[in-house]
Amino acid sequence: MAEAHQAVAFQFTVTPDGIDLQLCHEALRQIYLSGLHSWKKRFIRFKNGMLTGVYPGSPGGFMVVVVSYMSYNKYNQLDPSLGLIAKLGQHLPISQYMSTDSQKIVGGVLVGTGLWVTIIMIMRNVLKCLLSWHGWMHARHGSVSLSTRLWMLFVKVFSGRKPMLYSFQNSLPRLPVPSIKDTCSRYLESVRPLMDDEQYERMKGLTKDFEKNLGPRLQWYLKLKSWWASNYVSDWWEEYIYLRGRGPIMVNSNYYAMDFLYVFPTSIQAARAGNAIHAIMLYRRKLDRAQIKPIYLLANKVPLCSAQWERMFNTTRIPGLETDTLQHMNESKHIAVYHKGRFYKVWMFYDGRLLLPREIEQQMERILADPSEPMPGEEMLAALTAGDRTPWAKARETYFSRGKNKQSLDAIEKAAFFVTLDDTEQRYDTNNPVKSLDSYAKSLLHGKCYDRWFDKTFNLIVFKNGTMGLNAEHSWADAPIIGHLWEHVLSMDPVKLGYNEDGHCRGQTHPNLPGPQRLQWDIPSECTEVIQSSLTVARTLADDVDCHIIPFSDFGKGLIKRCRTSPDAFIQIALQLAHYRDKGKFCLTYEASMTRLFREGRTETVRSCTIETCAFVRSMIRDETREERLKLLKVAAEKHQNMYRLAMTGEGIDRHLFCLYVVSKYLGEDSPFLKEVLSEPWRLSTSQTPLQQVELFDLVKHPEYVSSGGGFGPVADDGYGVSYIIVGENLINFHISSKHSSPETDSHRFGANIRQAMLDLLDLFQIDKKDMK
Structure with a gap:
């Protein structure tokens, strides 16, 4: 059974001869080492702050x-x-x-x-x-x-x-505000293939009226904000898109990252957790010391903004009645762990140092061996984080603001991160690849709806058979930031840290290591009813999600580059062809692009359903010649690349329109144009997960050490969510999601259409795939 460790610094008794103090030297030693660790960390932060400040x-x-x-x-x-x-x-x-x-x-x-x-x-x-x-972005590749x-x-x-991680922050330019005229014209161009002539003329009238009348007034306020604030978009984007949402963040906002597909370093759950947790804590130490290298583009010459790393650890999303907030702690020396309905607080330091992998495994073994039952209301407590936000905010204020409940909740919310020792088994099964991967994705995305703390910046999930993955909250940062951490963990785990022949972590257990602390709860029946209500909402949402994963290994970016086409443009055009074959129509499409070339930049939208792409898709449906189709494909790919460049360089349209809408609400002005634009559904939402640290993986010698990427839930009730990762030269993994309740969607059907569309596009170039083997 896991036990709570209470370090008593001294005891005393009153005797006729006076007070007899009985000092505990081990406790005093631990206090000294803890203080020494804290002062070292303060000094390092001060030094790094000085170096970054004068860079x-x-x-x-x-x-x-x-x-x-x-x-x-x-x-x-x-x-x-x-x-x-x-x-x-x-x-x-x-x-x-x-x-x-x-x-x-x-x-x-x-x-x-x-x-x-x-x-x-x-x-x-x-x-x-x-x-x-x-200007460097417009040069031909190579x-x-x-x-x-x-x-x-x-x-x-x-x-x-x-330079250190944050060295370039003061040297990055501010995100520019596009002109009203450019944004309006690009908007009209983006919706033209989705509207008939009558709809388009109506929207054209609304756009011109906005551009002439209300638009310039709203633009003035945005210009003022861009001069005053570091970024005119990011704070409003975080608040209004994420933190003010009152629906469940599970599925709707949180996303997941998967383990290796073909490598199983160990089947011992505690051992896999030991190495992964230790690797994550090493990453946090590098982050605290600003030893993580800045991310660059263009041959390590163009730095990207690093601001999103600041809240990766020790951070929790706190529910509110009208808006949530992000609570960040400067330091946290423990993690929170969930297993079979019980919550634990596990210290990550002892003797003034970070616990070693075998010692962390020892702590996880103690939790797994604990025979105690969950306290009343404890088992499904985390369902509060999976349901609607307002009931969770009310319950938190009513039942978790004092006593042991507050202390236990603080232990979770102030933890470095959250760990779930899952009691199910998930793994890619070559005998049943489709079902095994679909089950794996759903488990990472929502689990049982009560065994992940969805408010934490990320949850490390370790399954019973040693497979693992992440579930990440979205408001504090975008997927590439978590992806950078996950690449570090996957590269450290099987090779640098490794395992013994028996599957355990290398090293020895610690004979005097205090055990995990079981968190205590006193949950009244009224709170249990709220938990059950949130669980019902969450289960309804989770059961409706249709996940499907395709490890597309027919060809990869190596062959696409031989076609002298951008891999991303190639895939996006294939998605448009697949969607048209799937639904028989085009739709407003969202592709996430980053704006981290600018200070505190986050994302911008590439509206990848263009006039040029639609023309190519129609040519694939009609009886056109290969030459004509190929010509249209190249035009569509160049158009997509140009739109991606515009989005990355601050000339996108959606964040500008979003901020104009926010200003209009502050001014109390009603804009039919902005209202209609912001209400248009994204029935196809796509995102590429980049492999950022290629040097960590030798995919030539070890092609099996590939990340399978991650995914997210559908944005629209009748739409698809598609995430893809280009791994090495010969593999592209697609993660597809939709809802069972929609008669228009089917993730497996759409997956088959994506596979066929990819093959059809390649056939146009008449390149022999055998040359790449």
Whole structure:
């Protein structure tokens, strides 16, 4: 049975001779080591803050500037400060106790410091101007123009040396506000293939009226915000799209990430948890020390914003009556664990150090061996996080604001992250690939609806047979951020950390390691009713989700590149062809693109159902020649690439329209145009999960070490959600979701259409797939 460990620093008894203190030296030692660990972390954060604050300058640069300035002043008998040194020396409070030479030295240091700060500001602003140029994105793949080469050289010169994760934050440009005219014209172009002539003329009239009348007034407020705030979109996007949503975040917002498909490092649940948890904590340590390298584009020259990493750990979404909030702790030394209806608090540090994998496995074994039953109301408690937000907010305030319930809830919400030791088995089964993968996806997406704490930034889920995965909350960051962590874990687990021959983590157990602490609850019957109500809502939603996964191995990006086509454009066009064959019509399509070229950037929408793509799809339906189809395909692919570039460089339309709508609500202005635009359903929502750390996986020697990516629920009740990951040169994994309740959708049918569409597109290029084997 898992036991609570209570460290008592001292005991005392009263005797006739006085008070007898009985000090516990081990407890005092642990207190000392804990304090030492905290102070080390504070010092590291202070040091990293200093280094990031002066970047692209450095302390070494400060010494060079000051010493050079002082040497130049001394040996040339010149005063480049035009008398400023003497004036500073005269006005120093202690100048009467200093010699003339000492005053000159102090004054020289001050002027040198000012010169150093000036150089930093110049470099930072020059770098910001350089990073505002995006001409490099329009070059043909594989070729670099002379202007781009010169630009890359200047970026390298002004970027400084050895940047840390947050070094570029002050040098990134702000997200620009597109013009009303451009946004309106691009919007009309995006909806043209989805409307008949009468509908389009009506929408054209609404658009022109908005562009002429209300639009410029709303635009003025957005311009003002863009000058004042770091990013004119991100805070409103987080609040209104995520935190103000009152429906369940399970399925509707949270997403999942899968384990390896073909590699099973161990079948021991506790051992897999031990290595994974240790790898995650190592990642957190690197994050705390800002040792994670910045993410770049274009040959490691163009940095992306790193702001989303700040709340990865020690963060929880707190429910509210009208809006949720994100609670972030600067430090957390424990994790929360769920198993068979019981919650545990597990400390991650002992003897002033992080627990080793075998020691974490030891803690998980204690939890798995605990024979105790859940307390009344405890087993399904997490269903509150899976249902509607307002009932959860009311229950939290009423039943969890005091006593042992508050203490236990704090242990979960203030944990570094949440772990579920799942009592089911999930795994890719070659004998039954379709059913096994579909079950695996649904388990990661929603589980039993009460065995994941959906409010935590992420849940590590370890199944009974050793397979694992993640479930992530969406408001704090986008999928590539969690993907970066998950790549680190998967690369560490089977190779760098590894397992013994018997499947256990390497190393030894700890004889004196205090056990996990079982969390205590006192849940009244009224709260149990709320839990059951939330569980009913969540189960209805979960049972309706139709998940399907396709490991598409017929070909991959290697063959697509031989077609001289963008892999992403190729896949997006295939999705349009598949959707038309599936439903017999086109629909408004959402493809997520990032805007992290700008400070605090998040995402933008690429409306990938274009006039050009629709023309190509119709040619595939009609009896057209291969040459004509191929010509239309290349035009559609180039159009898609151009739209992706516009989205990445701040010229997308949907975030601009969203912010205009928010301003109109603040002003109390009713806009028929904006109201209609924001209510249009995305019946096909797509997203690519990028493989960001290719160097961590040698897919040539070990093609089996591939991530199968992750997925999300459908956005529209009658639509599809499609996530895909391009892995290596020969594999693309598709994750498809829809709802059983819709007569228009079927995830398996759509999956078959995607596979056929991919093959049909490749056939147009007449490239022999055998050449790639």
